[in-house]
Amino acid sequence: MTTTAREALGSRPGTSTDRAGHQDVRRRATRRGAGWQVKVPLVLYLLFTLIPFYWMVMFAFRERGSTSLLPLPFTLDNIQHVWVDSHFATYFANSMFVAVVSVIVSTAVAVMSGYALARYKFRGKGTFQLIMLCTQFVPGAMMLIPLFQTFQALGLMNSLWALVIADTVFHLPLSMLLMSGFVANVPESLEEAAWVDGCSRFGGFRRIVLPMLVPGIVAVGAYAFIGAWNNFLFAVMFISQQDRFTVPVALSYMLGEFGVDYGSLAAGGLVAVLPVILIFGYVQKFLVKGLSAGAVKG
Amino acid sequence: MTTINHIREGQAPPLVARRVRSSRAPYALIFPAALLVAVFLVYPVAKVVHSSFRQENVLKPFDDGFIGLANYSAILRDDLFWSSLAFSAKWVGTEVGLQLVFGLCLGLIVNEAFRGRGLARALLFSPWAVAGILTTTIWILIYNPTTGITRYLADMGIGSYGTSLLSSSSGAFWAAVLAEMWKGIPFFAIMILADLQSVPGELYEAAKVDGAGRIRRFWSITLPHIKRALLIATLLRGIWEFNNVDLLLTLTGGGPANATTTLPLYVAQTALETKEFGYGSALTMVAFLILFIVCVLYLKLTKMGDDE
Numbered sequence: 001m002t003t004t005a006r007e008a009l010g011s012r013p014g015t016s017t018d019r020a021g022h023q024d025v026r027r028r029a030t031r032r033g034a035g036w037q038v039k040v041p042l043v044l045y046l047l048f049t050l051i052p053f054y055w056m057v058m059f060a061f062r063e064r065g066s067t068s069l070l071p072l073p074f075t076l077d078n079i080q081h082v083w084v085d086s087h088f089a090t091y092f093a094n095s096m097f098v099a100v101v102s103v104i105v106s107t108a109v110a111v112m113s114g115y116a117l118a119r120y121k122f123r124g125k126g127t128f129q130l131i132m133l134c135t136q137f138v139p140g141a142m143m144l145i146p147l148f149q150t151f152q153a154l155g156l157m158n159s160l161w162a163l164v165i166a167d168t169v170f171h172l173p174l175s176m177l178l179m180s181g182f183v184a185n186v187p188e189s190l191e192e193a194a195w196v197d198g199c200s201r202f203g204g205f206r207r208i209v210l211p212m213l214v215p216g217i218v219a220v221g222a223y224a225f226i227g228a229w230n231n232f233l234f235a236v237m238f239i240s241q242q243d244r245f246t247v248p249v250a251l252s253y254m255l256g257e258f259g260v261d262y263g264s265l266a267a268g269g270l271v272a273v274l275p276v277i278l279i280f281g282y283v284q285k286f287l288v289k290g291l292s293a294g295a296v297k298g
Numbered sequence: 299m300t301t302i303n304h305i306r307e308g309q310a311p312p313l314v315a316r317r318v319r320s321s322r323a324p325y326a327l328i329f330p331a332a333l334l335v336a337v338f339l340v341y342p343v344a345k346v347v348h349s350s351f352r353q354e355n356v357l358k359p360f361d362d363g364f365i366g367l368a369n370y371s372a373i374l375r376d377d378l379f380w381s382s383l384a385f386s387a388k389w390v391g392t393e394v395g396l397q398l399v400f401g402l403c404l405g406l407i408v409n410e411a412f413r414g415r416g417l418a419r420a421l422l423f424s425p426w427a428v429a430g431i432l433t434t435t436i437w438i439l440i441y442n443p444t445t446g447i448t449r450y451l452a453d454m455g456i457g458s459y460g461t462s463l464l465s466s467s468s469g470a471f472w473a474a475v476l477a478e479m480w481k482g483i484p485f486f487a488i489m490i491l492a493d494l495q496s497v498p499g500e501l502y503e504a505a506k507v508d509g510a511g512r513i514r515r516f517w518s519i520t521l522p523h524i525k526r527a528l529l530i531a532t533l534l535r536g537i538w539e540f541n542n543v544d545l546l547l548t549l550t551g552g553g554p555a556n557a558t559t560t561l562p563l564y565v566a567q568t569a570l571e572t573k574e575f576g577y578g579s580a581l582t583m584v585a586f587l588i589l590f591i592v593c594v595l596y597l598k599l600t601k602m603g604d605d606e
Contacts, residue, residue, distance in 0.1 A: 141562040144565075252548055265438065280423070
């Protein structure tokens, strides 16, 4: 556990000769290559993963009525139709707003509380952590009714802020625990050295801890973004005004229509999937390593 | 470290540590998190408990009031509750079992050395980022009766034209299982891969020298090392599959004829459609208690909490 977390922070243990030796073994293994026992299942599983993506891309760019297995005859009509006529540009902007604000709020709050949990002993810490852990067992569907009532009382129905709050709160406990793991892996002695040199607690945090926390922040931020972007249940429950729809809500309405237009649905799906896939592609290495410090939602 | 030892041994701690101890800083730092969770998680949960003992319906507010355990006794007589509970068990068991097996295989595969491994990992894990309704959207295109995959299979002589997997209850079940596996297997693989990377390579070298074969090395070295990750991933995945609403709600809508309605889906439908908040709250409480009891049993049986 600790080794992987330390690797995530970029400070591998071991000497440089050690590392060179390690790379040597790896290079030899790569040259030898994997046998068919690895390659055959790998290719099969790649097909299983990629065909659904391909199917969507094909539908999105294929002319209506075509049964070709390639996106031929090629057309941009579906994309144009969805983006302009079906107002996906608006839904995309709404989703982006919710996801970005949710990322900012949850990482900021997670860094603060994660730092407190990793570095301080204080009364009530155990209780606080226990409550946070327990919230992990609370199902989203369970929160629908009371959150509906709470947001109604606060006048936040049909407000994108309701989604920001709900998404942030739901991801907060895990983000916080992950973050405290990352903070704990920054050697405390580095910070102490900074204090001795005259840094304040905050100065030490900003100059020493924060730069080393970047991979953790990226991982937690990506996790918050993906969660908020994908959220459907809260969005469909709290938003009924069409110009406030998020992308998942808009998709659900397309699915609910009698006689679904599959070309448009595919185009809408593509618009919806692209941001999460791009972000995931960028951070997946951090995620794989960061995950070993805790666990992240699926 | 030295400061902590000072404190433990009851000696006078150095100046820095004393300042830290008496500070109100930790409370200030956890305040935003605590406030958010208290207002939007703890209070709502308390509200569910309260509502579960009341008649509450947004559409009929004049009927609202305290009705004791009436909601709970109605649940026991509710056929849909029992059938959705049974389906939940079938759903979680099937999903978690299949994802565990395939996730373990996938994790082992991408841990091997081969050209393009980094790219393969990024591609194979990507469905993990595509949750809920976005997954449904993708799979609806594959399952649709007119131009979906069944049409092309029919062209090759498998099955018949115009069939929709989603119209029969077993078809809908396996269609949902497959779609959910597509996005769930990567999670297992990621968790397992993270742990596989911490298995010391020297162990394998030593085992090889001692003449242990591939399978023996897997059983004696790999499996014990990743046992914890497997147990944790199974537990988390089980909780999330139980609570999963998005995919089933949008892919099958709980149908045909409620054949794919899980307990949380039943709760969501009660809230969304009939607005029976009191009854929905009681259902929620029951779902939560069942989940809680199963998790505690799991932790006891696997002795997972003990070694900490």
